[in-house]
Amino acid sequence: MNIEGSVVFITGANRGLGLEFAKQALARGAKKVYAAARQIESVTLPGVIPVKLDVTKPEEVAAAVAACGDVTLLINNAGIGRTGGALADDAEALLRDQLETNLFGVWRLSSAFAATLGRNGGGAIVNILSILSWVNTPTLGAYGVSKSAAWALTNSLRQELSAQGTQVLGFHGGFIDTDMISAFDVPKSRPEDVVRQTLDAVQAGQVEVSVDESTRQVKQALSAGVYLQDALAH
Numbered sequence: 001m002n003i004e005g006s007v008v009f010i011t012g013a014n015r016g017l018g019l020e021f022a023k024q025a026l027a028r029g030a031k032k033v034y035a036a037a038r039q040i041e042s043v044t045l046p047g048v049i050p051v052k053l054d055v056t057k058p059e060e061v062a063a064a065v066a067a068c069g070d071v072t073l074l075i076n077n078a079g080i081g082r083t084g085g086a087l088a089d090d091a092e093a094l095l096r097d098q099l100e101t102n103l104f105g106v107w108r109l110s111s112a113f114a115a116t117l118g119r120n121g122g123g124a125i126v127n128i129l130s131i132l133s134w135v136n137t138p139t140l141g142a143y144g145v146s147k148s149a150a151w152a153l154t155n156s157l158r159q160e161l162s163a164q165g166t167q168v169l170g171f172h173g174g175f176i177d178t179d180m181i182s183a184f185d186v187p188k189s190r191p192e193d194v195v196r197q198t199l200d201a202v203q204a205g206q207v208e209v210s211v212d213e214s215t216r217q218v219k220q221a222l223s224a225g226v227y228l229q230d231a232l233a234h
Ligand SMILES: NC(=O)c1ccc[n+]([C@@H]2O[C@H](COP(=O)([O-])OP(=O)(O)OC[C@H]3O[C@@H](n4cnc5c(N)ncnc54)[C@H](OP(=O)(O)O)[C@@H]3O)[C@@H](O)[C@H]2O)c1
Pocket: 011, 012, 013, 014, 015, 016, 017, 018, 037, 038, 039, 042, 053, 054, 055, 056, 077, 078, 079, 080, 081, 101, 105, 128, 129, 130, 131, 172, 173, 174, 175, 176, 177, 178, 179, 180, 181
């Protein structure tokens, strides 16, 4: 689908990748950009329409869908990343919190906007997943569980929405230079680059994009069992 002339709804659009999606959607000629954020006053980018939305709150999702009936491109970007694996002392809270935002948040928005997208010609959904949808590491084990679950959800949504012509694209990437991983001293991709590749993929009609070389290599190595190793072990 073309970004030019589209009506874009972005979750977590106040900072990080979400803010970059908002900037680049405007630059590509989107007709309207709804910038959703938990704190509406944190949306400061000129040219967007701020929407108050916590993706874990069904009543706020319902209000957003009712207010934004012209959406043609939904970008499920909002997410949280916590360190800790499945056997951490606080593992249950780690799993529940990250599943609530990274899985149920994506499901809540996608199911709520599905009819809107169908009425508006099909449109597209972009789900921001991760290299950790495909491989995992004890350092971010519970996060990886949530991103794997969101990948499976993405594949289900793609099949369920194909009849109404909705393009469902999964984004996979490694470390990107945002607040989320500021504590990690590792090589990072630039938000500008990964967002550009993602919007190019939307425009090209793709259903998946891997935005860096490590992620592309992991995808290639899945059948050889790369997921059996710690993703951060070198
Ligand atoms: N950075 C990376 O290395 C990397 C790599 C692969 C994938 N990702 C994914 O990329 C997406 C964006 O992350 P980022 O790197 O831009 O991180 P970030 O800078 O920490 O931004 C996260 C965004 O999500 C929002 N958010 C969190 N929980 C929310 C909720 N319950 N409801 C609504 N908004 C919520 C935050 O809002 P507040 O300002 O209110 O907290 C913020 O806008 C996430 O899905 C993340 O998992 C990141």
